[in-house]
Amino acid sequence: MIKMHVARTSEIDELDIAMEEIKSQIDFSMLKKNSGGVIFCHIEFVESGLVTELCNALPFDVIGMTSMAGACENGYGLYDLTLTILTSDEVSFSAGMTQGINKANYVDEIDNLYKNIRGNVAEDPGLILSFMPYIRDVSGYEVVKAMDKAVSGIPIWGSITNNIDFNYETVQTICNGEYLSSGVAMMFLNGPVNPKFIVSSIPERNISNNRAIITKSEGSILREVNDMPILEYLKDIGLIITKENITTTPLMVYYDGAVEPVALGFYTLFEDGSVLTGGELPEGTSFAVGSIDTEGIFESTELGLNEILTNPERHATLLLPCVTRYIMLAPNQEGELKLITEKLKASGQPFMMGYSGGEICPMQGVDGKLYNRFHNYTFCACVL
Numbered sequence: 001m002i003k004m005h006v007a008r009t010s011e012i013d014e015l016d017i018a019m020e021e022i023k024s025q026i027d028f029s030m031l032k033k034n035s036g037g038v039i040f041c042h043i044e045f046v047e048s049g050l051v052t053e054l055c056n057a058l059p060f061d062v063i064g065m066t067s068m069a070g071a072c073e074n075g076y077g078l079y080d081l082t083l084t085i086l087t088s089d090e091v092s093f094s095a096g097m098t099q100g101i102n103k104a105n106y107v108d109e110i111d112n113l114y115k116n117i118r119g120n121v122a123e124d125p126g127l128i129l130s131f132m133p134y135i136r137d138v139s140g141y142e143v144v145k146a147m148d149k150a151v152s153g154i155p156i157w158g159s160i161t162n163n164i165d166f167n168y169e170t171v172q173t174i175c176n177g178e179y180l181s182s183g184v185a186m187m188f189l190n191g192p193v194n195p196k197f198i199v200s201s202i203p204e205r206n207i208s209n210n211r212a213i214i215t216k217s218e219g220s221i222l223r224e225v226n227d228m229p230i231l232e233y234l235k236d237i238g239l240i241i242t243k244e245n246i247t248t249t250p251l252m253v254y255y256d257g258a259v260e261p262v263a264l265g266f267y268t269l270f271e272d273g274s275v276l277t278g279g280e281l282p283e284g285t286s287f288a289v290g291s292i293d294t295e296g297i298f299e300s301t302e303l304g305l306n307e308i309l310t311n312p313e314r315h316a317t318l319l320l321p322c323v324t325r326y327i328m329l330a331p332n333q334e335g336e337l338k339l340i341t342e343k344l345k346a347s348g349q350p351f352m353m354g355y356s357g358g359e360i361c362p363m364q365g366v367d368g369k370l371y372n373r374f375h376n377y378t379f380c381a382c383v384l
Helices: 015-025 043-047 050-057 106-118 140-150 230-236 294-309 323-328 335-347
Strands: 003-009 034-041 062-066 070-072 075-077 081-088 092-097 127-132 156-160 173-175 178-180 185-190 196-200 212-218 221-225 250-254 262-269 275-277 286-289 317-321 351-354 359-364 370-375 379-383
Touching: 003 015, 003 070, 003 351, 015 050, 034 043, 034 050, 034 185, 034 351, 043 050, 050 062, 050 081, 050 178, 062 092, 062 127, 062 185, 070 081, 070 335, 075 335, 081 351, 092 106, 092 173, 106 140, 106 185, 127 140, 127 173, 140 156, 140 370, 156 317, 173 185, 196 294, 196 359, 221 230, 262 370, 294 317, 294 323, 294 335, 294 379, 317 323, 317 335, 323 335, 335 351, 359 379
Parallel strands: 034 062, 034 092, 127 156, 317 351
Antiparallel strands: 003 081, 034 081, 062 173, 070 075, 070 351, 092 185, 127 185, 156 359, 173 178, 196 379, 212 221, 212 286, 221 275, 250 262, 250 286, 262 275, 317 379, 359 370
């Protein structure tokens, strides 16, 4: 069994004060044989050196990332650091991080990272937590695809790093006190983990009943649908996509005939009329167009929270809603943070939440197996 302890601090510069705040919220004498840490924080905690000092003061592996905002049972906000400690007598925790990745080396770096951590444990992990960078010339799904191949399909749950900087210029991935803007961090959970994955994206009422078939694509670039240029198809169903509104339309993709779709975003509109999306779009795959609004965001949050709260075996909960949700809730941007905190705090069980720049969460295929997927717009959770 895994137990979870969570602490939160807003002290950026003074390690002694930050550690006192953390120790006042976590009884370190209650930790079990094995422990691992997860940090979500504002970029200033990295820049001040506090993240490095905190990790060095902890006697176990720690991974993490910068995030737009975070929450736990002790509160929520933009300018905080949240530390989660997962601890167990039966489950062990091992972590590592790549060197900086780029288009030329990301496959090899990820493969070597997995092999290095795997060489230090007796068997394959039951779950891998991972945080990865935003790389302009390598899409999120490509990094997840490389990770999935390296780990031979072992479930991976995590996120792309993000921050209050919408251009992703100051994001950092964290591992054992080190940090890189282009690093991929992994933490193995070895032993009887039994994770439950929750994905709640777009309410069904916000998904069109009309499905189309992708007939021309290249990786994550969508060119033709039903043998029509993508922009022409969208215009026919009443959607005019421009550079100004491109990120507001979710694409609900039904991989391999799956019952539940994966939500992907449109990223870039090219001169030739093709569109860059957030994930791989194989030809022959069906999709429907969704819509996202304030009511739908809160509805999907409620659905995800209800699934968490009704899990009788829950001892630890990690949450990563998409940062786009935070942005689109303006002017009530902290509404989702508040809802999550109030609902989960009332349950009496610990939780940790950060916003995600792109979600990594397994989904069940029609064959009943779990497949690692990259998502946009979603409310994602991992329950242990």
